[in-house]
Amino acid sequence: MTPFTYERAGSPAEAAAAAARTPGARFIAGGTNLLDLMKLQIETPAHLIDVNGLALDTIEATKDGGLRIGALVRNTALAADRRVRRDYALLSRALLAGASGQLRNKATTAGNLLQRTRCPYFYDTVQPCNKRRPGSGCAAIGGVSRQLAIIGTSEACIATHPSDMAVALRALDASVETVQADGAPRRIPLAEFHRLPGDTPHIETVLEPGELITAVRLPKPVGGRHIYRKVRDRASYAFALVSIGAILHEDGSGQVALGGVAHKPWRVEAAEAELPRGAKAAAEQILAGARPSRDNAFKITLVERTLAAVLAEARG
C-alpha cells in the first residue's frame, strides 16, 4: 500500500468538492473492495475521503410510493428491511446471494454499485490490463475467460461487473442520486449508470470526477413474482457464472436483468416482449450480438436454461 492521506468528510457536498480538488482521491465507505485492491497495489489512491459519517444510512419512503436507500445503508440492513423484503424481494434475494455475512455487514449500497471487476488478469499487476493500466492491452482476451463477459465486450476489455445487487436494481428500474463537485444534485437511471468498456474500460460509470452517490431510488412497487437465480460453481461465496434477476407477472410480462455476462447489469427492455413466448425466444433477443470466447460460450446455453427455470418457477 502506498502512503495516502485521509480525511473525514463533513457533508456530501464537501466530500464531492474535496474529491474534485484532490488529485488521486477516492471515497471510502465499507472498504470491502477498495482496501483489498489497495493491498494489492491495483488501486493506489493518494487521498481517501471517508464518507462513513455522512448520515446517508437510512431507508425512507418517497412521495411517489417508492424507496430512497441511503448510499451508506449496509447490504445486510438493506436485505433485511421489511419494506424491501415485501415490495422488492428481488433486491433482498440478490443481496443475500452475494459475498458473505461478514462482508455484507460492511459493504454499502453505493460501494456495491462501484465494486470493480473480478477478472483474474485485472488482479495480477504484472499482466496487461486496460482497466488497470489504460493502453497496456488485455491479457484476458484469448486467455482464461470462463468467468468473463459474452456481450457488450470490446477489443479492449471482456470483464464483467460482479455485483448481484446491481442486477436486481436494474430489473427494478432503480436510479442513482448523486451530488456533484459543485454541490448540484443529479439523478442517473441505473440503465445509464454503468458503461460498456469500449476503448476506455477504466472508466466504469458515468460519474464525473468528485461526484458522490448519495442514494439509490426505487420506483413504486410493481408487484409480480420476484426471483433471483444465481448460478455458480460452488454453493455459496462465489461470483455468478450467470445470474438472472426477474420480476414476472401473471400475464407473462416481466422485467429481466442478467449478471455475469457483461461489463454492466445486462437488460434489454425490448426483449421482454418475448417473455410470454418462452425462454428461448427471450434469451435470443437479450443476448443478440453476443461474442463469447471458447471458454464461456456455455453461458449462452446457461442463460437460456436458467431463464426457462425462472419462468417455470414464476408460473409454478
Next chain:
Amino acid sequence: MKFDRPATQNPIDRLKVVGQPLDRIDGPLKTTGTAPYAYEHHDVVADAAYGWTIGAGIAIGRITRMDLAEAERAPGVIAIVTADNAGLLGKGDHNTVRLLGGPDVQHYHQAVALVIAESFEQARAAAGLVKIDYAAEPGVFDLTAAKGSAIAPEPNELTGPVDTRIGDFAAAFAEAPVTLDATYTTPDHSHAMMEPHATLAAWEGDRLTVWTSNQMIAWATADLAKTLGIAPENVRVVSPFIGGGFGGKLFLRADVLLAALGARAARRPVKVALQRPLIANNTTHRPATIQRIRIGARRDGTITAIGHESWSGDQPGGGLETAVSQTRLLYAGANRMTAMRLAELHLPEGNAMRAPGEAPGMMALEIAMDEVAEKLEIDPVEFRIINDTSVDPENPERPFSARALAECLRQGAERFGWNRRDPRPGRTRDGRWLIGMGVAAAFRNNLLITSGARVRLDGTGQVTVETDMTDIGTGSYTIIAQTAAEMMGVPVERVTVRLGDSDFPVSAGSGGQFGANNSTAGVYAACVKLREEIARRLGFNSEAAEFENGEVRSGNRAMPIAAAAAEGDIVAEDKIEYGDLSERYQQSTFGGHFVEVGVDIATGEARIRRMLAVCAAGRILNPKSARSQVIGAMTMGAGAALMEELAVDTRRGFFVNHDLAGYEVPVHADIPHQDVIFVDETDPMSSPMKAKGVGELGICGVAAAVANAVYNATGVRVRDYPITLDKYLDRLPDVA
C-alpha cells in the same frame, strides 16, 4: 528398536488412552489464538524487519534489467535481496527449481527479490517501485500439446517402475467380451492451505534459526544448509504449529531462504510470509494428468485385463505424478500393464499434494470401474468385490497384511442405503434436482519410515516427549501424548509434547499419511527404553513390570515412577526402524466412499447432499482426530470433483486464478452431511502401534464417487475434472 517381526501383545493394546476419542491437547492454544505460528514468534525474536517477495512476471526467460534505485530510497527500506547480491547459492535435494531466480527465470512468480523494510507496508510499497525488464522465451505450458513428447524417466524409489507388465495384457484385452478404453484428465491442484508459507529468520554469528511452517524438519534443515552453503549443525528449524500443509510444506520454500538471506543482509531478524497471490505459482502444486484406462472383463464380472497409463508434466529435472500406482494393487486380473510418462513443462514446479499418485489415479480408475460395471450390468459395489484380492496381483506370493475392502464396501452400502439407488441413470427426481448415488473404493498405501523420539521423566512424574515430528493440524500432539501416557501408565495430563524442532530427534515427519503410525511407533520405542531404565533404577524386572496409575508394579510391589527420577531426570531416546515386513506383506489402507448428489436439471449445478466413508486403516489411534482427518479429506475430494482447478494460461505460462477467490475450494454450504465409519482392524505388520495412515485414504476415490453420482443423476459421463456444468450442460434434458 528394530521392528522386523509382527507385533505381539504390548502395553498399547490396553487401549486405556490410545484409541480413545480425546480432544486435542493443543486445542485450547489454538482456539484462544495463543499457539504461535511461524509469523507470530514476537516473544522470541524482537525487532524483526519485514520482507515482501517479488515474483517473476514471466514464465521463462531472463531478467535484462532490475532497477532498485527508487525502491532503495523509499521510506523504511533496509535492504533488497536479489540473485545479484545473495552470493553463491546451492539447491536443496528436494527442490527441482532454484528458490531465488535471476537473471534466469524458470517459472512465473519464481522469487526474484525480497524487499526488506521497517514495516510490512513500507516493504510492500517499495516492492512496487522495483522495475524489472524481462526477455521472455517461448516455453511449453500445455500438457495436452506436450503429451507426444513425454518420455519414460528413470525410475526411482518414489515412482517405482515406470512400466509394468504381467501376463499378456494386449491379448487378454482383445479377447475380453466386455471392454472399456477411456481417457480421463485431472487438472493442476493447489494445496490452498490457510496459513501461507512463512518464516522468521535470525542469525547469531554463523548460526541461523528459522521459525517456519514446514512438515519435514530434517529435510528443511538439510536443504537450507545446502542452499546457503553452511554446515547443517549451524541451522535450527523450528515449526511447532502449522496452519495446513497438504504437501505444500514438505519442502524448503522461498520464504525460508529469503528470510535467511534477508536477515543476513539487514543484519537483524527478518520475517517473510509469501503473499497469497504468489502461493499458486511460486510454490509447488499437484500436477495435471492425462490417464488412459483399459479394462477387459468376462461377463461374470471377472477382470481379465487391466491397463493404466498416465502422462504428467514437470519442470526440467522434475518428477512424475504416479497416478497408476494403485492400479498395480487394487484389483485382481491376470493380465496387467501400467505406464507413466513425463513431459517437460515450464509451468511452476509440480510435487506432492495429499495422496500424490493415488488421489488423481483413483479419480480416473474409479470412474472406469463404474463404467465397466454398467457395461456388465453388475452393481458397482459387487463388481469391485468380485475383483477383490488378498494378495498383490503382480506377485501372488505376497499377501496383504490386512485388506478389508469388501467389508468397507458392504458396510458402506448398507449404511448409505445403496439399495435405494436406481441403476438406470437420470430416473430419480426431487423437485428441480436430478438425484444420483455414486460409489468408489478408497485405497492408499501405508509407508514405513524410521522415526525417533526422546522421552524424559522428571522427579514430579511428568513425562516430556521431544521429536521433530510436526502437527499440521492432524492431531500429532494428541496421539503422541496418548502413546506416551499409555506406555508410561500415566494420565495424558502428565505428558508434555514438544514437536517440530531440529534440536529434537529426527522423526518420520508429516506426509504420505505416514506421520501417525511411524511417529507414535518412534515414541513407543523411546518409552520402552525409558521403562527399562525406570525398572532398573527401582529394582524391577522390566519384562514383568507393569506401568499403571503413575506406578511401576510387579507382583505385590509398587513404586511411583517419579521415584526413579528423584536424583535427576531420566532421558531415553530411540527410534523405530523397520525390517522387511513391508516387502513380505503389502501394507495398504482401504475404504469405500458413497456420495449422493443433486444436479439442477436446468442449470446443471451439481451439489453434494451426503457423503459416507468407511475406512479400514489399522488401529485408529484417536477416533476423533482420525474422523476429522477423513472429513477434511472427503471435503478436499469434493473440491477436486466439482471445482478445484488451477487454470493454465497456455500462452503466458502461469496459473491465472492465483488467489482464494479464483481457486475455489468447498465452503460449508457445499458439504451438508458427512459420516465416517472405521472398520475394527489392527495390523500387526505395520508397527508396535498396529496402526496405519488414514489422512490420505479419505481423499482417494471421493472425487470418482461424486463423478459416478453425477452420472447416475444425469446419465452424462464427464471424464474431465472438475465436473463443472459447462462440460455437460448441453447434454442435460430440456427444461420444461
